Amino acid sequence: MNERLRDKLRILSDAAKYDVSCASSGSNRTNHNKGLGNATGMGICHSYTEDGRCVSLLKILLTNYCIYDCAYCVSRKSNDVKRAAFTVQEVVDLTINFYRRNYIEGLFLSSGIFKNADFTMERLVCIAKKLRTEHKYNGYIHLKAIPGASDELLYEAGLYADRLSVNLEIPSEKSLKKIAPEKNFKEVYDPMNYLKEKIQGYKEEKKQLRKAPLFSPGGQSTQLVIGASPETDRHILSLSDSLYQEQGLKRVYYSGYIPVNNDNRLPALVKPPLIRENRLYQADWLMRFYGFEAEELTDETRPNLDLQIDPKVSWALRNPGFFPVDINKDSYEMILRVPGIGVKSAQMIIQSRKHGKIREEHLRRMGIAWKRAKYFLCNIQSSFVLKDFHPQIIRQNLISVTHQINNQLSLF
Amino acid sequence: MVYLYDGTYEGLLTAVFEIYAHKQIPEAIGEEGKITPSLFAESEKVITQTGKSERVLKKLYQILPAREVVRLYRVFLSENIEREMLIYRFIVLALGDAELALSDFRNLLTLKMKSIDKQMGREVHRMHAFVRFQRTADDIWFAAIEPDFDVMPLIGHHFKQRYADQRWVIYDAKRQYGLYYDLSRMDFISLDFSQDFSQLTSLSENVLHEEETSYQALWKDYFDSVNIKARKNLKLHIRHIPKRYWKYLFEKQGSY
Numbered sequence: 001m002n003e004r005l006r007d008k009l010r011i012l013s014d015a016a017k018y019d020v021s022c023a024s025s026g027s028n029r030t031n032h033n034k035g036l037g038n039a040t041g042m043g044i045c046h047s048y049t050e051d052g053r054c055v056s057l058l059k060i061l062l063t064n065y066c067i068y069d070c071a072y073c074v075s076r077k078s079n080d081v082k083r084a085a086f087t088v089q090e091v092v093d094l095t096i097n098f099y100r101r102n103y104i105e106g107l108f109l110s111s112g113i114f115k116n117a118d119f120t121m122e123r124l125v126c127i128a129k130k131l132r133t134e135h136k137y138n139g140y141i142h143l144k145a146i147p148g149a150s151d152e153l154l155y156e157a158g159l160y161a162d163r164l165s166v167n168l169e170i171p172s173e174k175s176l177k178k179i180a181p182e183k184n185f186k187e188v189y190d191p192m193n194y195l196k197e198k199i200q201g202y203k204e205e206k207k208q209l210r211k212a213p214l215f216s217p218g219g220q221s222t223q224l225v226i227g228a229s230p231e232t233d234r235h236i237l238s239l240s241d242s243l244y245q246e247q248g249l250k251r252v253y254y255s256g257y258i259p260v261n262n263d264n265r266l267p268a269l270v271k272p273p274l275i276r277e278n279r280l281y282q283a284d285w286l287m288r289f290y291g292f293e294a295e296e297l298t299d300e301t302r303p304n305l306d307l308q309i310d311p312k313v314s315w316a317l318r319n320p321g322f323f324p325v326d327i328n329k330d331s332y333e334m335i336l337r338v339p340g341i342g343v344k345s346a347q348m349i350i351q352s353r354k355h356g357k358i359r360e361e362h363l364r365r366m367g368i369a370w371k372r373a374k375y376f377l378c379n380i381q382s383s384f385v386l387k388d389f390h391p392q393i394i395r396q397n398l399i400s401v402t403h404q405i406n407n408q409l410s411l412f
Numbered sequence: 413m414v415y416l417y418d419g420t421y422e423g424l425l426t427a428v429f430e431i432y433a434h435k436q437i438p439e440a441i442g443e444e445g446k447i448t449p450s451l452f453a454e455s456e457k458v459i460t461q462t463g464k465s466e467r468v469l470k471k472l473y474q475i476l477p478a479r480e481v482v483r484l485y486r487v488f489l490s491e492n493i494e495r496e497m498l499i500y501r502f503i504v505l506a507l508g509d510a511e512l513a514l515s516d517f518r519n520l521l522t523l524k525m526k527s528i529d530k531q532m533g534r535e536v537h538r539m540h541a542f543v544r545f546q547r548t549a550d551d552i553w554f555a556a557i558e559p560d561f562d563v564m565p566l567i568g569h570h571f572k573q574r575y576a577d578q579r580w581v582i583y584d585a586k587r588q589y590g591l592y593y594d595l596s597r598m599d600f601i602s603l604d605f606s607q608d609f610s611q612l613t614s615l616s617e618n619v620l621h622e623e624e625t626s627y628q629a630l631w632k633d634y635f636d637s638v639n640i641k642a643r644k645n646l647k648l649h650i651r652h653i654p655k656r657y658w659k660y661l662f663e664k665q666g667s668y
């Protein structure tokens with residue numbers, strides 16, 4: 001094997017790894033032509049790195065040469081790093097060969113900007129097109145939409161990709177200006193809005209016509225860098241909320257800032273803010289699957305998520321009036337708000353209680369986190385009786401319970 | 413009464429048929445040769461008959477949604493030591509009141525069926541993820557696995573859909589059988605490897621395609637370089653890929 005190719009792969013995967021999105025779900029591309037691959041299911045993590053993150057896609061940059069100089073980025077122009085660039089054919093071969101061996105679900109291709117946005121975007125599109133048309137490849141493709149690329153190229157990208165993303169990176173325009181002076185929000189929102197329109201158009205068309213040509217069937221996503229600028233969690237969550245509601249994004253990713261450069265425009269962090277990042281994912285999850293509104297998750301006086309307890313517990317302790325919840329009578333939505341009860345167990349509870357009364361032992365067996373849930377329930381025959389609801393005391397008790405969980409940083 | 417059957421799913425369903433026919437409540441149902449019936453229990457040998465097992469299946473499809481009928485088979489494949497009695501008791505419960513059998517999770521039996529099915533689902537998902545094909549010189553893509561449960565009958569469909577244009581073999585080195593897809597159909601096969609199963613973890617170089625080792629090396633490089641050292645979390649890593657699976661994962665080989 002060509003040592004040069006190994007070098008390139010090392011350099012260009014190393015440079016791409018700070019984009020945390022790795023999802024390969026949400027698309028619906030079947031292997032309709034007896035070709036290679038499909039992208040229909042829930043997405044598969046084929047391996048996990050030693051930092052515990054999912055490896056699902058071949059995530060690489062086409063090149064790490066870049067004309068820009070964003071302060072937070074390893075690949076910025078002024079950095080003295082090894083540079084490399086793949087040829088179109090090299091990316092195609094790597095993707096096909098990794099895919100055939102069942103190493104990956106597909107390709108996540110991004111790039112530094114060489115020459116200009118269109119020139120770069122054209123290459124990305126060319127790779128996707130080649131995979132789809134010449135190799136009958138139906139596996140997952142995630143392309144980065146390069147800010148500033150023309151609508152025509154974005155459109156073409158949508159025809160071949162399963163998901164497109166434009167990264168907002170810095171959660172406010174003011175900070176962005178400071179950290180990446182050549183960039184602005186408009187350059188990111190323009191392609192996002194264009195894609196939103198096209199994706200919606202595709203969805204409409206699909207309703208009428210089952211065989212409508214696919215357009216980014218897995219939607220679009222973005223990434224926010226956490227901790228490189230002073231925005232609060234309240235600000236970040238309301239931004240995410242608007243990205244979900246208004247831009248119709250499928251996912252917002254949060255990437256705890258990892259200092260890769262010495263730059264006085266950036267905070268000098270010793271460690272990446274992993275717990276904060278985890279809390280944001282939990283809060284995001286609560287917005288998407290648990291019916292929580294963005295503003296419920298923090299309040300004006302304390303605009304950041306509590307690092308010691310998860311955002312669901314935190315909400316519960318700030319809203320004692322909502323509790324206790326009656327497992328045997330209250331609605332599904334209310335049960336879902338009880339700390340320690342997830343979507344699956346809430347569904348089991350609703351189904352089971354039609355047949356009779358639910359008691360503590362049943363809940364424990366169904367796998368709910370009784371140690372957390374017990375403070376928030378009533379009308380349940382249980383050895384545990386809560387006399388008074390003291391948020392402070394409950395909080396202390398729960399911190400010791402959740403301590404280990406925090407350490408493991410598991411998501412859910 | 414102890415019912416002895418041949419260890420196949422059809423055999424188990426035939427046993428259920430016989431139990432209903434004789435109205436003899438079973439004390440145990442077990443694979444012949446694998447269980448030793450207690451001294452005083454009478455035992456009956458069940459002879460597998462597809463006519464009978466199909467009648468049981470037909471009845472099950474009448475009273476349960478298809479997904480739930482398949483779940484019984486999945487529980488069977490879990491190799492759980494109580495699987496026969498669990499399945500039998502579940503069928504009895506479902507014949508009485510299907511809705512109750514399916515949705516009252518206060519009932520241990522219902523909960524247990526669900527949780528075994530969930531474990532099964534996790535193992536199937538893992539095998540979708542952890543199969544690593546090696547390309548051989550004659551263009552067959554070969555992978556060996558050692559799943560916790562007997563998932564082979566459940567994973568073929570996924571690979572057939574996905575790798576429709578390549579001939580592949582997935583081989584369960586523990587249970588010594590596998591699946592072979594020849595570009596049009598899939599068949600169960602059993603290979604004759606002389607004892608030494610360690611050779612399955614990576615095929616010897618003379619049977620491999622000339623590019624194979626290079627791609628394994630590239631994959632290993634890739635795996636190492638996407639790791640972010642500042643975020644190291646081995647505990648989480650091992651929770652996601654328990655060590656027992658490492659043997660067949662090229663990216664982890666040599667790291668234990």
Ligand code: SF4
Nearest residue numbers: 066068070073076112
């Ligand atoms: S444009 Fe992209 S690759 Fe270039 S410096 Fe900025 S973030 Fe890095």
